């Protein structure tokens with residue numbers, strides 16, 4: 001019920017339309033009852049009328065009346081259907097958009113713990129089945145109830161005793177409705193979960209198709225996918241059983257009602273206390289009544305499925321974004337002095353500290369390098385500076401202001417991030433470079449591309465800057481993708497740059513071009529670089545060496561080298577590797 005009330009909140013903005021729809025439904029219900037009632041005069045006034053002259057009169061009037069009643073019923077049914085689905089679809093649009101906005105607002109920690117496929121499944125499949133609940137409740141249930149009401153009133157009007165008998169069978173039909181509803185809900189929960197698994201495998205394997213192929217894991221992935229498909233099949237069949245059983249049971253109950261009426265009303269007709277017309281109109285009304293009850297049952301099933309989905313959608317909407325602007329947070333549009341980490345402690349999971357008491361200071365204009373073994377915590381430091389996560393203890397200051405007090409949007413504008421995995425979108429090269437600056441003019445884009453050593457290869461593409469680069473940039477080489485990402489950062493022109501240097505080996509020509517582009521990007525900026533290259537390390541103004549979440553050494557290249565500690569070890573190791581590479 002709570003879930004229902006919550007869904008209805010999204011319907012609220014469309015109350016006016018719903019009220020109109022309701023009136024249309026009442027008219028349709030009246031016309032439906034009338035379309036059954038009309039059988040009575042057809043039989044009594046024409047077929048069984050001893051007064052032939054009167055019968056001739058009716059034989060011209062009634063067919064016209066029949067056409068009018070059915071045509072009007074048709075028109076109002078169309079309007080009703082259209083209005084119901086308009087509201088349903090509109091509400092779905094709202095929920096999907098709200099869900100997407102909410103998810104994009106959630107913190108990195110949320111995404112770490114979620115499968116992307118599952119999230120996609122929430123926005124597509126779950127919201128889809130929610131649509132079922134909306135249009136069913138809004139429309140079909142109310143309209144079925146109104147139709148039932150119309151028919152029942154008509155039946156009482158025709159003959160109240162017979163009506164009572166027909167109605168008596170009705171509550172018996174309610175029991176299976178409730179039972180099948182319960183079964184459907186259980187099956188639906190399973191079904192949606194399994195669909196989430198399926199989407200997840202698809203997402204993982206298609207995204208990682210390169211790895212799948214390289215490791216010859218096609219067969220393994222197929223098995224994984226097949227097993228998910230089978231799980232889905234099993235739950236689907238459970239749902240099918242519930243649906244398939246509902247129909248025959250409901251019909252049998254309906255038949256009992258009809259049989260009782262035939263028996264009792266038939267006797268009354270023979271005894272002459274009931275007209276033949278009333279008898280047929282009555283039977284017609286009952287045959288019209290039970291399908292409506294069956295409809296209620298079917299809708300109950302759809303609704304149970306939808307409620308299961310709605311609960312999962314709301315579960316995501318209830319997730320609170322971890323990183324939010326404080327009420328008194330400020331805009332900060334420039335960087336003037338220094339970045340400071342003061343006794344920063346951080347953990348992804350409560351049990352393991354990833355950073356333990358990290359303090360350092362980056363002065364404006366410096367190239368500040370962090371080096372250390374893999375898993376030491378370098379990327380984490382960069383992510384904390386961009387406030388993808390909040391520190392557990394200690395503070396991070398920019399120009400003496402705690403970054404928690406700076407508006408997130410304004411903080412992220414101060415910082416540009418170029419990472420090893422370049423994220424490009426399936427759009428034109430121009431739009432990929434201009435990502436984050438949609439209104440920028442083309443000459444600036446070209447300027448940035450030139451500085452990033454990307455212009456020459458871009459103009460060689462089929463449509464130059466307007467070439468589509470394919471999903472995640474698959475149509476470009478690794479080095480080209482990186483240079484586009486660098487052009488994007490140059491265009492954005494942030495005063496602070498976080499640079500996670502590429503370790504993946506590019507061919508030497510590509511590497512020179514990328515390195516040149518990076519040098520251009522670093523000009524006139526303050527750079528925090530997660531350094532892998534000897535050249536960067538050697539030229540950095542200041543270096544921190546991180547091991548297991550702690551700064552174990554710090555200083556300039558020469559002082560650290562003389563120290564003969566971890567830095568020297570790592571440096572010598574790299575040097576040897578590079579020598580090998582150059583042979």
Ligand code: ADP
Nearest residue numbers: 112348349354373374375376377378379380381
């Ligand atoms: P580095 O950049 O120095 O290689 P990271 O900062 O990426 O190291 O990782 C530091 C530690 O934090 C590692 O032990 C890693 O396993 C862990 N870690 C990194 N990212 C996450 C995450 N999203 N969730 C949980 N643990 C993480």
